Amino acid sequence: MVAKLKFFDTNRINSQSGFDFTSADAARADILYDNDNSNRLFSNGSNDSTPEVWIIEFSSVYNLDALAVFNHNIKSGNVQYWGGAAWVNFSPTVNWDNNTAANNYFSFARVATKKIRLTMNTTQTANAEKFVGQLRALTSLGDLLKNPTEVTPKLTPKDFDYTTANGGSVYGIAGIKYQATVKFNNTPNVDQTFLIGLKIRNKPFYFYPCGGEGQTDITFRIDDMYLVNFTGAVSPKLAGKNLFGIGIDTSITLKEV
Known part of the structure; x- marks a missing residue:
């Protein structure tokens, strides 16, 4: 009836996180974790020649094994994590290439990190402002062996x-x-x-x-x-x-x- 349902801890991105954005207003970063998909955080003055980079530092080192990016207009870009000395790709990689979906979920091998970096290169409408409604950095609480009936x-x-x-x-x-x-x-x-x-x-x-x-x-x-x-x-x-x-x-x- 449904795919194997999942359970995650609360968003590691929250009011205790630090935010460093290329042009978006960091004072409005709560839009990313307010659990309201209809709100969106926008870049300011971006275009397809100007990447919008958002670095988010958690309040502590966390184990991550999934990311949810909802209500966005990213056509090409990626998300990486801080490996202690450099930015590292998740495995499998978290990226967009000629994407047309507004909502994406990514799962990957668990990593321990304190920071992630979202890079948005192009938008689904050419030269539009980049935006994201919800960005969730997630830690699985575990899986069930059997699907619900x-x-x-x-x-x-x-x-x-x-x-x-x-x-x-x-x-x-x-x-x-x-x-x-x-x-x-x-x-x-x-x-x-x-x-x-x-x-x-x-x-x-x-x-x-x-x-x-x-x-x-x-x-x-x-x-x-x-x-x-x-x-x-x-x-x-x-x-x-x-x-x-x-x-x-x-x-x-x-x-x-």
């Missing part, structure tokens, strides 16, 4: 609905938040242990339903990566009620921060 998403509005004195309706909406129930059949012990570990860490994490293999369906696209809390219990049950030895079914509930 069911992911039931729900897009819940934060809204109000009042009835006026004459019986009319006043309605407004301030946003929509994601939540999902994820169910597994015959869950192996290692997956049950991983899910319990997610629960007891008691911190938000990124839930990536498509696992980087995006579909066209909403909530399973490349840019549908959600910062969630594990709000419910880990709910294991015997697949055959009172019959031992035939597996455990498990379900979890996640809600967007």
Whole structure:
């Protein structure tokens, strides 16, 4: 039903990071990590002859094994990490060449680094300002052995609905938040242990339903990566009620921060 879903720690790019941009306004760098894909950080006066380079220094050395770049207009460019003495390519490399997609996810062999460098050379519309909506430097929390048998998403509005004195309706909406129930059949012990570990860490994490293999369906696209809390219990049950030895079914509930 879905590609192997993924779980990541919070973005290593955050308010404690340092930012060095060619022309973009570093005072607005929070756009890159505000979990709002619709906002974008722009270069200022760039064109296809002028690379826009963004160096981001984390608050500490972190292990990275994935990058997400959402709502961007990069046609050609790359991302590298600081290896201690020089800028180094990830393996496999993270780069764009004649790219036409607005959202990209890259996974690579884990590296330990304190800095990354995003170089944007050309844009999908010639000589436009470079922009990025979300830039996420990610550390995997681990993988499951088995795919879920069911992911039931729900897009819940934060809204109000009042009835006026004459019986009319006043309605407004301030946003929509994601939540999902994820169910597994015959869950192996290692997956049950991983899910319990997610629960007891008691911190938000990124839930990536498509696992980087995006579909066209909403909530399973490349840019549908959600910062969630594990709000419910880990709910294991015997697949055959009172019959031992035939597996455990498990379900979890996640809600967007």
